[in-house]
Each structure stands twice: as structure tokens, then as C-alpha cells.
Amino acid sequence: MRKILLMGNPNVGKSVIFSRLTGVQVIASNYPGTTVEYTKGYMRLGDEKVEIIDVPGTYTLEPTSKAEEVAVGMLKEGDIVINVIDATNLERNLNLTLQLLKRKVPVIVALNIYDEACHTGIDIDVEKLEKILGVPVIPTCAITAEGIHKLVSKIKEAKEGSYEYEDEERWHEIGNIVKSVQKITHRHHRFVERLGDATIRPGTGLPIALILMFVIFWVIRFIGENLIAYVFEPIFEKLWAPLMMKLSHIMGSGGFLHDILIGRLIDGKIEFMESFGLLTTGLFVPFAAVLPYIFAFYLVLSFLEDSGYLPRLGVLVDNVMHRLGLHGLSIVPMMLGLGCNVPGAMATRILETRRERFIGMTLMAIAVPCMAQLAMIIGLVGQSGVTGLALVFGTLFIVWVLLGIIMNLLLKGESPEIFTEIPAYRIPYFGALLKKLWMRIKGFIKEAVPFVCLGVLIVNILYSLHVVDFIANFTAPIITKVFGLPSEAVAALIVGFLRKDVAIGMLVPLNLTLKQLVIASVILAMYFPCVATFAVMVRELGIKDMLKSVLIMILSTVIVGVILNLLLR
Amino acid sequence: MKEMDLTQVESNTKGIVAKILGGRRMMKKLETLGIRIGCELEKVSSHIMRGPVVVRVGNTRAAIGYGMAKKIIIEQEKNVE
Numbered sequence: 096m097r098k099i100l101l102m103g104n105p106n107v108g109k110s111v112i113f114s115r116l117t118g119v120q121v122i123a124s125n126y127p128g129t130t131v132e133y134t135k136g137y138m139r140l141g142d143e144k145v146e147i148i149d150v151p152g153t154y155t156l157e158p159t160s161k162a163e164e165v166a167v168g169m170l171k172e173g174d175i176v177i178n179v180i181d182a183t184n185l186e187r188n189l190n191l192t193l194q195l196l197k198r199k200v201p202v203i204v205a206l207n208i209y210d211e212a213c214h215t216g217i218d219i220d221v222e223k224l225e226k227i228l229g230v231p232v233i234p235t236c237a238i239t240a241e242g243i244h245k246l247v248s249k250i251k252e253a254k255e256g257s258y259e260y261e262d263e264e265r266w267h268e269i270g271n272i273v274k275s276v277q278k279i280t281h282r283h284h285r286f287v288e289r290l291g292d293a294t295i296r297p298g299t300g301l302p303i304a305l306i307l308m309f310v311i312f313w314v315i316r317f318i319g320e321n322l323i324a325y326v327f328e329p330i331f332e333k334l335w336a337p338l339m340m341k342l343s344h345i346m347g348s349g350g351f352l353h354d355i356l357i358g359r360l361i362d363g364k365i366e367f368m369e370s371f372g373l374l375t376t377g378l379f380v381p382f383a384a385v386l387p388y389i390f391a392f393y394l395v396l397s398f399l400e401d402s403g404y405l406p407r408l409g410v411l412v413d414n415v416m417h418r419l420g421l422h423g424l425s426i427v428p429m430m431l432g433l434g435c436n437v438p439g440a441m442a443t444r445i446l447e448t449r450r451e452r453f454i455g456m457t458l459m460a461i462a463v464p465c466m467a468q469l470a471m472i473i474g475l476v477g478q479s480g481v482t483g484l485a486l487v488f489g490t491l492f493i494v495w496v497l498l499g500i501i502m503n504l505l506l507k508g509e510s511p512e513i514f515t516e517i518p519a520y521r522i523p524y525f526g527a528l529l530k531k532l533w534m535r536i537k538g539f540i541k542e543a544v545p546f547v548c549l550g551v552l553i554v555n556i557l558y559s560l561h562v563v564d565f566i567a568n569f570t571a572p573i574i575t576k577v578f579g580l581p582s583e584a585v586a587a588l589i590v591g592f593l594r595k596d597v598a599i600g601m602l603v604p605l606n607l608t609l610k611q612l613v614i615a616s617v618i619l620a621m622y623f624p625c626v627a628t629f630a631v632m633v634r635e636l637g638i639k640d641m642l643k644s645v646l647i648m649i650l651s652t653v654i655v656g657v658i659l660n661l662l663l664r
Numbered sequence: 665m666k667e668m669d670l671t672q673v674e675s676n677t678k679g680i681v682a683k684i685l686g687g688r689r690m691m692k693k694l695e696t697l698g699i700r701i702g703c704e705l706e707k708v709s710s711h712i713m714r715g716p717v718v719v720r721v722g723n724t725r726a727a728i729g730y731g732m733a734k735k736i737i738i739e740q741e742k743n744v745e
Contacts, residue, residue: 159692184724187697190698291725295709413716414712414714513727517726519725
């Protein structure tokens with residue numbers, strides 16, 4: 096199958112064109128040997144089925160980061176390149192185009208965001224540009240699908256560039272091209288642009304960011320809570336519970352298999368959070384307790400990503416992040432980590448040095464709980480009001496800051512500085528947003544459900560073999576004296592290696608006080624990453640650094656647990 | 665004409681990049697967003713406590729860390745509106 100590569104600078108609407116060209120079947124995969132993710136899909140080109148690959152955005156073929164290295168590597172495998180360029184930023188974008196024309200690969204140029212260029216008074220002579228570059232140039236507006244048909248029909252006319260130039264003279268050549276094809280008649284500062292500037296000036300930007308964070312938290316909680324209360328809980332309580340009760344009767348309301356599938360009956364009924372059977376708690380936790388929050392979180396996050404706000408947030412928090420040995424852009428992996436630590440840890444690839452990645456991943460594994468865990472904490476601790484939640488999140492935030500400062504002081508080396516494009520604000524294209532949301536939710540279901548079930552299964556086996564009692568006896572001094580928790584809580588710590596959401600669920604039948612709930616939630620978040628995150632971290636950091644990271648995790652968990660136990664009443 | 669580094673330039677003023685006091689790596693990095701010797705840029709804002717400087721080059725806006733901005737020398741006309 097022929098491969099068509101979509102290449103271009105970041106933030107030029109490449110993904111929107113990708114989502115316009117491809118059908119429903121879209122796959123996200125890792126480039127071999129790296130954690131750099133790319134998406135591919137398929138389209139029909141006449142009678143031929145071709146593969147479309149959305150190559151990670153790159154400014155140049157002289158790579159400056161891991162993601163750009165991958166982009167260059169992929170170029171070797173492509174049969175045709177669709178070079179997507181931003182018509183409002185012709186000069187900068189042509190830098191990549193000219194480099195592409197030197198490679199012996201057929202190229203077609205999609206002159207995207209063409210409508211906006213027209214609106215803002217940038218006039219580009221497309222025919223002339225086509226003649227100079229020697230390859231087809233198609234004006235497009237991916238958001239409204241204008242020009243996409245023409246782009247598809249012209250793909251077969253893609254050809255190797257005929258433009259000759261010396262590498263040293265590239266910017267000079269670009270300057271000449273731009274001068275001869277582009278006329279700027281009048282340049283408006285649009286309202287959006289002014290708004291854009293307001294969100295990066297410190298005076299206005301910080302208050303806007305704070306308000307935005309508050310709104311985001313509120314929206315996620317609103318969507319999550321209501322989906323649970325009005326959709327998922329009723330489905331489980333009204334439809335699934337009666338079915339399970341019937342099954343329970345058939346199996347004689349007890350016995351080994353019954354306890355594994357249905358779990359323990361509480362007052363003769365199924366309690367989805369406490370029964371701990373594969374078909375009850377094992378399904379309820381991922382689908383009814385966590386999925387609604389995952390949906391809400393990724394909906395909001397995808398919107399933020401596609402609107403272009405995240406780099407601005409990075410600029411605003413840059414000087415704070417510097418104290419933690421990171422730079423502003425590391426706020427992006429941290430926010431992704433709030434959804435799930437696995438993609439969060441992978442996203443640290445945008446940071447250039449090993450030191451930054453070590454600090455970033457360690458901080459995330461310790462103090463950034465994932466949405467699955469958050470959903471369960473909100474459900475459990477939130478029952479007794481906001482105080483408990485504020486204590487849990489406040490503690491984790493303080494740990495995040497202090498630990499970052501300490502690591503920055505102790506670890507050798509310096510962290511590089513922020514250097515990033517701040518893209519223009521764009522209204523996200525709904526289709527591309529939905530596709531991304533769907534891919535993330537599918538990923539969650541595929542990854543989480545088997546592990547949750549495995550976790551529930553292991554809990555049952557541990558209990559029936561009295562392993563938990565054995566370990567509880569053994570660890571009781573630490574768990575009770577140091578953390579002030581009942582000795583049975585150790586079972587949650589064991590399961591937490593597998594899934595943190597199941598682990599929090601295991602606290603439910605223990606009837607903990609608010610103080611104990613807060614301590615248990617905090618140490619469950621901190622002490623160790625779940626197995627999926629652990630695997631990614633080992634791959635990214637290597638065994639030696641991972642051991643260092645684990646040591647920091649355990650040490651800080653014990654310290655924080657003791658302090659909370661002493662301070663709280 | 666006066667020369668100063670990018671952190672000293674006032675917000676909302678324009679200037680020409682006269683020198684970049686950095687190695688090849690830094691030059692290449694800056695070049696990806698179109699910042700190179702001889703180009704015109706406008707400073708949009710700066711942040712307190714050695715925060716990043718935001719500039720506009722052509723139609724691109726870029727954030728540049730404080731230390732990096734210190735190495736970009738700008739030449740300004742005396743009277744700019």
C-alpha cells in the first residue's frame with residue numbers, strides 16, 4: 096500500500112486535514128523504538144486504498160528534538176508528501192517546504208488557512224508560487240473543507256521539486272519568493288489576536304488562567320457527576336443489578352465462583368462499590384465511576400489543546416516551573432498526566448534533557464493523580480464535603496512544588512529554557528476533536544478494563560487465601576502507627592500497584608474517618624505508580640534512574656504520611 | 665540607533681535583530697520560528713521574575729526564555745511609535 100505523509104509545521108491545521116481525508120478507521124501508534132506517537136488512517140484514491148500518516152509537526156528537517164527526528168525518519172518511508180503550510184505565515188513555513196523539495200520525493204503543497212490570510216489582507220499569488228516551486232499548490236481551508244476535494248484530485252500530480260538553491264542561501268531565497276508572490280494590502284489586528292495577547296501578558300493573563308482553571312474544574316465535575324447520577328448509575332442499578340441478582344440466585348448466593356463473579360452480598364443485595372465481584376465492581380468502577388470523568392476531562396483537554404491555549408499557559412507558569420527544574424511547556428505533560436500518567440509520561444519527550452524528563456516524570460508519578468484515581472477520590476472523599484478534597488489536592492500540590500524545588504537543587508545540571516511558538520487562537524474543528532476524544536476513550540477502555548478486572552480478581556484470591564491477613568500482620572506497625580490507618584488498608588496498597596482506582600474503591604468497606612481517608616488517598620497517589628506507568632517510566636528512564644525515582648517516591652510518601660498523621664485531627 | 669538585548673527592549677516596540685550571541689544550535693533553534701539576524705521583531709510582553717519574553721516575528725508569535733532573550737541583541741530606531 097502506498098503511504099502518503101502529511102508534513103508541516105506544528106499548528107498549521109495538519110490534523111484537521113488528516114481528519115478530513117481519512118475515514119473512521121484511525122490508529123494511533125508509536126514510532127518503532129520510540130515513544131513518539133503518530134496517527135495513521137486510510138483513504139481511497141481512485142481505485143487504490145492508500146495509507147495516510149499524520150507526521151508529528153516539524154519546523155525543519157535538521158531535527159532539534161526527538162519528535163522532529165521521527166518526522167525526518169518517516170520521510171524515508173513515504174511515497175508522496177502533502178506539505179501543509181500556513182498561508183498567514185508563508186515565510187516561516189516555506190523553510191520546511193524548500194527543504195522537502197531537495198529530497199527526492201513527490202510533493203504537493205496544501206496552502207492552508209487560506210481564507211484567514213485573505214481576511215487579514217494577505218494576498219498570495221498561488222499560480223506564481225506553483226510555478227516557482229515546481230509542484231502543485233492548492234489553497235485549502237481545512238475547517239470548512241474548502242479545497243480538500245481539489246487537493247485529493249491533485250494528489251496524483253504531486254512531483255519532485257525542480258527548485259534549485261544553495262542551503263546557505265535558503266532564507267535569502269525564501270525572502271525572494273515571499274516578496275514576489277505575497278502582497279500585504281492592509282493588516283488588521285483582529286479581536287481574537289488582541290484577546291490572544293491579553294492571555295499572555297502577566298497582568299491580565301494570570302487572572303484569566305486562574306478563572307479558566309476554576310471553570311475547567313467545575314465543568315469536569317459537573318459533566319462527570321451528572322453523567323454518573325443520571326446515566327451510568329441508573330443503568331447499573333435498574334438494569335444490571337436485577338440481572339446480577341438473578342445470576343446470584345442461580346449460583347446459590349454464595350460459593351467460590353459466586354464470590355469471584357458477583358462478590359459478597361451486603362444485606363442480601365449487591366453494592367457495586369463494595370461487593371468486589373468481577374461482574375459487579377469490576378465493571379462498575381471503570382464504566383460508571385471513572386469513564387464519565389475520563390470523558391469530561393478529555394473533552395475539555397482536547398478543546399484546550401486545539402484552541403491553542405496550552406502554550407500560553409506554559410508561558411505564564413514558566414518562571415514558577417523554572418524553580419522546579421522544568422520550563423513552562425512541561426505544564427502540558429502534567430495536564431495530560433491528570434488524564435492518565437501513561438500518555439503524560441510519554442509526552443515528556445517534548446522536554447529536551449534527561450534531567451528535565453527525570454524530574455517531570457518523577458513529579459508526575461508522585462503528585463499528579465490520574466483521572467481514574469481522581470474520580471474515585473472525588474466520589475469517596477467528596478461525600479464528606481469539600482474540606483477533605485481540598486486537603487488531598489492541597490497536599491499533593493505542595494508536595495509537587497517542594498519536591499520539584501528539592502530535586503532541582505540536588506540534581507546536577509541545568510534545565511534549558513522555554514522556546515515555543517504561540518499559535519493563533521483557533522476555534523477547534525469539531526470533527527477532529529471528536530476523533531481524538533474517541534481515540535482516547537477507546538484507549539482507556541482497552542487499557543483499563545482488563546486491569547481493573549485483574550485487580551478485582553487478585554483481591555478476591557488474596558482474601559480467600561488469607562494472604563492479606565498475613566501481610567497485614569506483618570505491616571501493621573507501619574500502617575497503623577506511622578499512617579494511622581487500619582491494618583487492612585495494606586490490601587489497597589497492594590492492589591494499587593495494578594490500578595489506583597480499584598485501590599481507592601477498596602477503602603470503601605473499611606469505614607475510615609475523614610482524616611484516614613485523606614491520608615490513605617494521598618499515600619495511594621504518591622507511593623508508587625500503577626504498573627502501566629511504571630513500565631513506561633522504566634522504558635524512558637532506564638532501570639537505574641527508575642530505582643532512584645522509586646526511592647524518592649517511597650521516601651516522600653513516608654514523610655508526607657507521618658506529617659499528615661501528626662497534623663490532622 | 666541604539667543596541668540592547670531583548671529583555672531590555674520595551675514592550676510594544678519594534679526592532680531589528682543585530683546579533684545573536686549564541687552557538688550554532690541556538691541559531692538553528694531560533695531560525696525555526698523565523699528569528700534570525702536582520703529580521704524585524706516586535707516585543708509583545710515580558711514576565712516578571714526573569715520570565716519569558718514574547719515577541720512577534722512576521723505573523724508568528726514566539727515565547728523566548730529569559731536567558732536566551734538576553735543573548736538576542738536588538739537594534740532600535742530612536743523614535744518608534
